[in-house]
Amino acid sequence: xxxxxxxLSEIVKTFEDLQDEITSGLEALDGEGRFHEDRWLREKGxxxxxxxLLNGQVFEKAGVAFSHVSGPLPEAVAAGxxxxxxxxxxxxxxxxxxxxxxxxxxxxxxxxxxxxxEGGNEWFGGGIDLTPIYLNPEDAHxxxxxIRKVCDRYSVEFYPKYKKWCDEYFYIKHRKxxxxxxxxxxxHLTSQSPEERQLNFEFxxxxxxxxxxxxxxxxxxxxxxxxxxxxxxxxxxxxxRYVEFxxxxxxxxxxxxxxxxxxxxxxxxxxxxxxxxxxxxxEKGSPxxxxxEMLRPTDWLKG
Amino acid sequence: xxxxxxxLSEIVKTFEDLQDEITSGLEALDGEGRFHEDRWLREKGxxxxxxxLLNGQVFEKAGVAFSHVSGPLPEAVAAGxxxxxxxxxxxxxxxxxxxxxxxxxxxxxxxxxxxxxEGGNEWFGGGIDLTPIYLNPEDAHxxxxxIRKVCDRYSVEFYPKYKKWCDEYFYIKHRKxxxxxxxxxxxHLTSQSPEERQLNFEFxxxxxxxxxxxxxxxxxxxxxxxxxxxxxxxxxxxxxRYVEFxxxxxxxxxxxxxxxxxxxxxxxxxxxxxxxxxxxxxEKGSPxxxxxEMLRPTDWLKG
Numbered sequence: 001x002x003x004x005x006x007x008l009s010e011i012v013k014t015f016e017d018l019q020d021e022i023t024s025g026l027e028a029l030d031g032e033g034r035f036h037e038d039r040w041l042r043e044k045g046x047x048x049x050x051x052x053l054l055n056g057q058v059f060e061k062a063g064v065a066f067s068h069v070s071g072p073l074p075e076a077v078a079a080g081x082x083x084x085x086x087x088x089x090x091x092x093x094x095x096x097x098x099x100x101x102x103x104x105x106x107x108x109x110x111x112x113x114x115x116x117x118e119g120g121n122e123w124f125g126g127g128i129d130l131t132p133i134y135l136n137p138e139d140a141h142x143x144x145x146x147i148r149k150v151c152d153r154y155s156v157e158f159y160p161k162y163k164k165w166c167d168e169y170f171y172i173k174h175r176k177x178x179x180x181x182x183x184x185x186x187x188h189l190t191s192q193s194p195e196e197r198q199l200n201f202e203f204x205x206x207x208x209x210x211x212x213x214x215x216x217x218x219x220x221x222x223x224x225x226x227x228x229x230x231x232x233x234x235x236x237x238x239x240x241r242y243v244e245f246x247x248x249x250x251x252x253x254x255x256x257x258x259x260x261x262x263x264x265x266x267x268x269x270x271x272x273x274x275x276x277x278x279x280x281x282x283e284k285g286s287p288x289x290x291x292x293e294m295l296r297p298t299d300w301l302k303g
Numbered sequence: 304x305x306x307x308x309x310x311l312s313e314i315v316k317t318f319e320d321l322q323d324e325i326t327s328g329l330e331a332l333d334g335e336g337r338f339h340e341d342r343w344l345r346e347k348g349x350x351x352x353x354x355x356l357l358n359g360q361v362f363e364k365a366g367v368a369f370s371h372v373s374g375p376l377p378e379a380v381a382a383g384x385x386x387x388x389x390x391x392x393x394x395x396x397x398x399x400x401x402x403x404x405x406x407x408x409x410x411x412x413x414x415x416x417x418x419x420x421e422g423g424n425e426w427f428g429g430g431i432d433l434t435p436i437y438l439n440p441e442d443a444h445x446x447x448x449x450i451r452k453v454c455d456r457y458s459v460e461f462y463p464k465y466k467k468w469c470d471e472y473f474y475i476k477h478r479k480x481x482x483x484x485x486x487x488x489x490x491h492l493t494s495q496s497p498e499e500r501q502l503n504f505e506f507x508x509x510x511x512x513x514x515x516x517x518x519x520x521x522x523x524x525x526x527x528x529x530x531x532x533x534x535x536x537x538x539x540x541x542x543x544r545y546v547e548f549x550x551x552x553x554x555x556x557x558x559x560x561x562x563x564x565x566x567x568x569x570x571x572x573x574x575x576x577x578x579x580x581x582x583x584x585x586e587k588g589s590p591x592x593x594x595x596e597m598l599r600p601t602d603w604l605k606g
Contacts, residue, residue: 038582052581061581174560174569240573247550248560257477257551266477270543270579277575278355278364279341279567 005194006201011114012068012092016049018112018208019066019094023051025212026064026098029219032057035064040262045071046090050265054272058223060101063268068092073117074259081117089117093125094208095252097269098215103235104222106139107131107180107242108215109269111252112208114201122197124204125187128211129166130218131180131242133235135291137300139218140181144300146214147184147207154203162186167297172245177295179245234288236275243274308497309504314417315371315395319352321415321511322369322397326354328515329367329401332522335360338367343565348374349393353568357575361526363404366571371395376420377562384420392420396429397511398555400572401518406538407525409442410434410483410545411518412572414555415511417504425500427507428490431514432469433521434483434545436538438594440603442521443484447603449517450487450510457506465489470600475548480598482548537591539578546577 006014023035033056041047048067053059072086079085093113100107109129116122130143144163151158166185171178184207191197246253246269256266282288309317326338336359344350351370356362375389382388396416403410412432419425433446447466454461469488474481487510494500549556549572559569585591 054581063581174563174566236576243546243577244550247547248557254551260477263477264582267579268581272580273539273576273578274546275576276570276573278357278366278571 006198008090008092008114008116011201014205015068015092015094015112015114015208016066018205019049019051019064021209022094022096022212023053023064025216026053026059026062029212029216030056030058030062033059033062035062038264040265042069042071042262045069048262048265050262050268052268055101058100058102058105058219060099061272062098063096065095065265065268066093067095067265076258077255081121083117083119083121087118089115091115095268096211099239099271100219102223102225103133103227103231104225105219106133107239107271108211108218110208110211112204114204122190123187124189124200126204126207127162127166127169127183127185128207128214129170129180129183129185131238132291133238134231134287135181135294139221140298140300143181143183143214143218146210146217148301150206150210151184151203153206154199158186158203159184164297170245172241172249174248175241175244177241177292178297179242180295181300182297233275233277236273237277237280238291239271240274240276242271246270309501311393311395311417311419314504317508318371318395318397318415318417318511319369321508322352322354322367324512325397325399325515326356326367328519329356329362329365332515332519333359333361333365336362336365338365341567343568345372345374345565348372351565351568353565353571355571358404361403361405361408361522363402364575365401366399368398368568368571369396370398370568379561380558384424386420386422386424390421392418394418398571399514402542402574403522405526405528406436406530406534407528408522409436410542410574411514411521413511413514415507417507425493426490427492427503429507429510430465430469430472430486430488431510431517432473432483432486432488434541435594436541437534437590438484438597442524443601443603446484446486446517446521449513449520451604453509453513454487454506456509457502461489461506462487467600473548475544475552477551478544478547480544480595481600482545483598484603485600536578536580539576540580540583541594542574543577543579545574549573 027034033053035051035053038050046069050065053062070090073083073089075085078087096110098108112126114124148159162184166182169185170182189200191200253266282292330337336356338354338356341353349372353368356365373393376386376392378388381390399413401411415429417427451462465487469485472488492503494503556569585595
C-alpha cells in the first residue's frame, strides 16, 4: 500500500481548520470571551490570521495564530540553511499561547509547523508544553501521560526523545530553571520515505487536535478554585520569567524579531502583565519554594 | 605639565564614592524611601554592592549598583577581544536604572565604567539617557542642554558624537522606535596620551556627578502633578518596551546573562510591573500618539 502524499495545500488547510477548531474549543471552555481576528498580509508573500481573546471568564489573554508565508527565503535565513539566497519557500503553522487570569491555572503553549523549500527539503516541527504557576504533580502526571498517549500512537520513540528535547529547549539558563514542566518539542523532522512523511504529518496534526481536550481537563479541574493575593503576585513573577525566556532564548520569537515579522503576532505570547521583584526568595517549605525547586527536568510518569 | 596618572584603585574609589553620593542624593530627592544594600562576591574575583530602593514616595524602584570584578577574562569574552584566554582584567562601574511610580516622571538610566587588562589595554565607557513615558519637548531640551554642557567642558566633539551613538544604541529595531529621547552613550574610549586618558576619566566622572542634579530638576518639575488611570496604563505599556529593549538588545544585559553574572543585579533594570497590550493603537492626536511619533532620533537643542 502506498502512503498518500499530503500536498502543501492540504497541510495548509489542515492547519487553518485546526485554528478554527481550537478557537471554537477555547471559546466554549472560557464560556464568555470571544476571539477577535486580525488578518494580515506579508509584503513578500503570504500572510496570516491572528486571533486574540482578551479578558474572558477564564482566559486573560489567549492567542491562536495561523500563518502561511511564502516567497524567496530571507537572506539571513537562507545563509543559516546553506541554501542559495532567493530559494522559494513555504512555511505554515499554528501557534498558541494562553495566559489564564487565575494563578491556579497553567499557562500553555502549543505550536505545529511545516516548512518546505525549492529543491524538496521539507520538515515538520512542533510541540506542546505547560507552565503551571504552582506546580501540581497530579496535573503534571496527567499532562505528560496524555501527551505520551498521542506520541505512542505514532512511535514509542517519540515521547522520550521529544520530552527530553523539550526540557532542553525551554530552559532559562540564567535562572537555572525550566520554563515550566515541559511536554514535547521537535523540530526539523525530515522523512526518509513517503510513509514516514505521512506519519510525521499525522503525528503533528494529532498533537494539534489533542491540545483542547488536554488543556480543558486542566482548566476544569481548577477553574473554580479561589485564590489569594499572594498567589496572584507569584503568578505575575512567574510570568516575568516567561517573558525572559521568550525574549532572550525563544528561537521563534528571536527569528521573528530579526526578520521583521508582524510584531503584534510575535508579541502575542507576552503576558498581559508581568512583575519583577528584586531578589525574590520564597518562604521555606511554601508552595512557591516547592514550585521553584521542581522547575528542572523531571520524569513525571515515573512511579 | 605632566597629567596625573589616575590609578585603578583611584578609579574604583571614585566610582564607589559616586555610588554613595548618588544614593544619598536620590534618597533626599525621594524624601521617604531608603536604599537596601546587597554586597556580593564573584567566585572568580571581585564583587559589588547592589543598592535598591523600593516603593518610595517618588521612586517605585531605583537601582544603583557598583561593581569591581577581576580575575582571568572569561573565555567567551577573551575570544571577542582577540585576547589570550586567561588574560587578567579589571572592570569597574556604576549602573543606575530608576522607575518612578508616576507616569509624569521619566525612567532614567546612567552607567559609567572602566575596563583594563593585562598588557595595558584599557578604556572608559558610559552614558546617560532618558525614557519619558510622555514626551515633553521642554524637558527633552533641558536634559540634552545639561548633558551637552558637561560634554563641552571636555570636548565640543563629545556631545554630537555620543548623542548620535546613543540614538543608534537605544533603538528598538522591531518597534521601529527609540527607547526614549536618548542622551549620550560611549564605549571603548581608549586614549592616545596620558592627557587624553585623564580627560576621558574626568569626563566619565563628570557625567556621573551630573546625574543627580539633572534628574532632580526633572523630578521636581513634575512630582506633584496628578495623573490618570489612562496615563498609568500607558506607563505600563512603555515599560514593556523598556523590557523588550533590555532583554533583546542591551549588550550589558546579554553579556551578564551569557557570562553567568549575578542575576539579581542584571535584572535590577527591570520595571516592577510591565504590561503588554495586544495591538495598542493610540488615539489620533493624543499625547500617547505624539510620544510614539517622537520616539526617533531628534535634535532636541535645535531652534
